[in-house]
Amino acid sequence: MSFRIVSYLRAIWAENVKEWKLELAYKADFIRSLIDPLVYLLPHLLYGIAIVGGRSSSHLAKLAGSSDIITFVILGYIFIGFLNMALWAMGFSLRKEQYYGTLESVFAAPVPRWVFALGMAAHSTLHQSLIVIFQLVVMYLIFTFTAKDGGILPSLGLIALMLFALYGLGMMVAALTLVFKQGWLISEALSSILMVIPRLPTH
Amino acid sequence: MRTFRVIKAEITKTAKIWLTYPIMIIFWGIFPLVWVLPFIFQGKAFVGGLTSESFKTLTGTGNYLSFVLLGAIISTYIFSGLWGVGNSLREETYWGTLEYMIISPTHPLVILIGKTVVEFIYATFMVATQSLVAVFLLGLKVGLHQLLPVVLIVLLLLVGFYGLAIAFAGFTLLVKEVHGWVHTLEWIFYLFSPIRYPVEVNPITKVISLLIPLTYALVAVRAVILLNKNILSLGKIILLLSIMDAIFLAAGIFLFDYLEKKTRRLGTLAMH
Numbered sequence: 001m002s003f004r005i006v007s008y009l010r011a012i013w014a015e016n017v018k019e020w021k022l023e024l025a026y027k028a029d030f031i032r033s034l035i036d037p038l039v040y041l042l043p044h045l046l047y048g049i050a051i052v053g054g055r056s057s058s059h060l061a062k063l064a065g066s067s068d069i070i071t072f073v074i075l076g077y078i079f080i081g082f083l084n085m086a087l088w089a090m091g092f093s094l095r096k097e098q099y100y101g102t103l104e105s106v107f108a109a110p111v112p113r114w115v116f117a118l119g120m121a122a123h124s125t126l127h128q129s130l131i132v133i134f135q136l137v138v139m140y141l142i143f144t145f146t147a148k149d150g151g152i153l154p155s156l157g158l159i160a161l162m163l164f165a166l167y168g169l170g171m172m173v174a175a176l177t178l179v180f181k182q183g184w185l186i187s188e189a190l191s192s193i194l195m196v197i198p199r200l201p202t203h
Numbered sequence: 204m205r206t207f208r209v210i211k212a213e214i215t216k217t218a219k220i221w222l223t224y225p226i227m228i229i230f231w232g233i234f235p236l237v238w239v240l241p242f243i244f245q246g247k248a249f250v251g252g253l254t255s256e257s258f259k260t261l262t263g264t265g266n267y268l269s270f271v272l273l274g275a276i277i278s279t280y281i282f283s284g285l286w287g288v289g290n291s292l293r294e295e296t297y298w299g300t301l302e303y304m305i306i307s308p309t310h311p312l313v314i315l316i317g318k319t320v321v322e323f324i325y326a327t328f329m330v331a332t333q334s335l336v337a338v339f340l341l342g343l344k345v346g347l348h349q350l351l352p353v354v355l356i357v358l359l360l361l362v363g364f365y366g367l368a369i370a371f372a373g374f375t376l377l378v379k380e381v382h383g384w385v386h387t388l389e390w391i392f393y394l395f396s397p398i399r400y401p402v403e404v405n406p407i408t409k410v411i412s413l414l415i416p417l418t419y420a421l422v423a424v425r426a427v428i429l430l431n432k433n434i435l436s437l438g439k440i441i442l443l444l445s446i447m448d449a450i451f452l453a454a455g456i457f458l459f460d461y462l463e464k465k466t467r468r469l470g471t472l473a474m475h
Contacts, residue, residue: 029383039390047400053257057249192237
């Protein structure tokens with residue numbers, strides 16, 4: 001039993017390493033994956049500043065308890081990053097194997113399919129975490145924002161909880177892309193609809 | 204006459220491909236407006252209404268809702284052109300039809316012009332759908348007398364832009380995989396032109412935006428629709444766009460020709 005678990009863990013790690021190798025083979029694209037989120041985030045921040053005339057909004061304070069539009073938007077965008085990870089990186093994983101011509105080999109390997117899915121999830125989480133750290137550092141250097149020390153650990157706990165749900169979503173999308181083929185449309189439609197929600201105060 | 208027949212054949216072929224995936228037409232007709240919704244809700248959450256005094260100081264109008272809607276609608280032409288024209292020859296590579304197209308007795312530029320015409324028709328259909336949704340569901344106010352000046356400005360924007368897209372199509376022949384490049388161009392447009400926010404809010408974006416024709420077109424379209432300005436008062440912008448058109452179109456055709464010949468000389472046309 002313990003031997004089997006070790007084998008599964010090795011397979012999960014191998015899947016993660018394989019994805020890193022593939023991504024690092026296209027260095028320009030890898031660098032772009034770090035800069036991309038910043039470029040999509042900046043218009044939201046500059047738009048907010050243009051509307052409010054600064055970075056503090058009394059109306060936002062009433063709705064969300066914090067008046068700082070910059071911190072509010074950046075935090076929302078971090079969650080959107082994880083959402084996109086589930087929809088694009090995980091959701092597209094099986095379709096990509098199909099393009100490479102390796103899906104049959106992966107499915108015929110002597111490990112359950114959830115091991116493959118967990119390998120993809122591990123890689124996606126690590127890659128997305130790297131993107132988030134890079135994003136936070138750059139945004140801190142540009143705008144400067146503060147976080148309460150006591151809030152960091154609970155926030156990470158909440159993100160971890162959210163990730164489990166997102167892994168489920170990612171696997172569902174992955175299965176859908178196998179059925180419908182034009183998978184990008186499913187990911188794009190779902191991410192467009194879902195991204196309207198998390199960045200906003202709910203009142 | 205033969206040239207027109209080729210263009211017509213290209214239009215028919217592409218229309219058949221689109222009609223195979225009708226969901227795509229619905230998607231592109233509606234989703235660019237869905238992408239705008241976060242900006243609208245964000246604005247409401249920040250200022251508590253649909254107008255902003257600070258926004259008015261920067262743009263002349265406090266109606267940020269109409270501002271972002273117009274940005275989304277007009278930029279549809281740009282992004283559809285970037286993918287539909289700029290990436291079109293790359294798609295022929297995927298389909299395995301590029302070599303047939305290149306060795307046919309028609310000049311590739313003629314085929315590319317056909318692709319450009321068809322992309323324009325496609326984008327116009329999407330823009331019309333988005334405009335109807337924006338007017339009837341989201342309350343964008345457009346007078347009938349404003350349509351003609353807006354069409355003129357958009358045409359002036361597109362002539363130059365399609366020149367750039369044609370050059371880009373030549374570039375795809377040479378470098379093959381251009382997804383990253385297209386995304387980079389998308390960044391430049393999103394960040395440095397007033398598609399989603401007034402670039403005047405930051406000195407860096409303000410200066411860089413002056414180099415992008417889309418900036419002038421968006422400023423002019425918004426001036427006509429939101430500030431009710433007469434097109435004659437926008438003479439300077441029209442002149443600038445016309446000059447940019449001439450430069451971009453001539454440079455685009457020249458570059459495409461050069462890059463296509465260079466790829467043939469290198470013998471890499473059939474490579475992926």
